[in-house]
Amino acid sequence: MNAAQATEAARGGLQIRGLTVSFGSEAKPVPIVRGIDIDLVPGQITGLAGESGSGKSMTGLAMCGLLPAGARTGGRIDFDGKNLLEASERELERTRGTRVAMVFQDPTASLHPMLSIGHQLTDHLRVHEKIDKRAARARAIATLERVRVPDPETAIKKYPHQFSGGQLQRIAIAMAIICEPEILIADEPTTALDVTVQAGVLRLLRSLCDELGLAVLLITHDLGVMSSLADRISVMREGVIIEEGPRFDVLRRPREEYTRALVAALPNHEPFLDDEPAVGTDGAAARGTEETA
């Protein structure tokens, strides 16, 4: 580790530098991510916005060592003094789900349909921590409480099909945070949800970020989602970050034509143009009423 990396490691969070992801052969590479920099800071939500196919998900997957077979990477993903791109599969297994966790668009992707919620939460915990069954059950209940799943004592006995989409996403978030990770990557976490429950899940992410000091990467094509949540926003286009900055700078004074078009396309973008932010960068809205549907 050089001096600069040692300083970053001491600061915590995660730093992506010059990340590239490509497919195809070495002779004919198809670049997907073309040398991007992103900082994930404890207690902050970093938004990664951009249209479909711009490389957002590949960026998130690279951070977890979950890129599809055939993907080639370059650059660095520095976490705790190590470049995750050079980590062995064993090291990645130890990190993934415990220190760097991911939530996907479809919560059922991280839940087994035939196992009770309690079984899945405690199994996941006990794979990674030396903890007896009773203590694991208590942690599962406490984590479900933290993500505002009603009646956790009953919920742990139920199966995924017995919950609504919004509740399932909360349970998937519980799976992601039960081992107390430092980094949470949320890839389109509300895209599949009914609009009436989206806001509640987003507020939950904000409050977890604030309460647990999580460094969150929020990936979404929907700039509207960022507008109420992210501290900083990076806008990605064709594998490149074309604009980056504090949320209200990016939304109110976009420098790039592409970002301006994204902002203009929002159905109701007036709040971002107000002098007073609709939601403070300190996550004020997150502390408001939180529906749990």
Ligand SMILES: Nc1ncnc2c1ncn2[C@@H]1O[C@H](COP(=O)(O)OP(=O)(O)OP(=O)(O)O)[C@@H](O)[C@H]1O
């Ligand atoms: N296994 C693969 N081989 C080759 N190209 C791939 C593979 N998987 C994904 N891609 C390409 O990588 C590009 C970026 O995909 P990515 O999923 O990161 O985009 P995105 O910005 O997250 O968009 P979306 O919101 O649609 O998921 C896409 O053009 C896709 O076709």
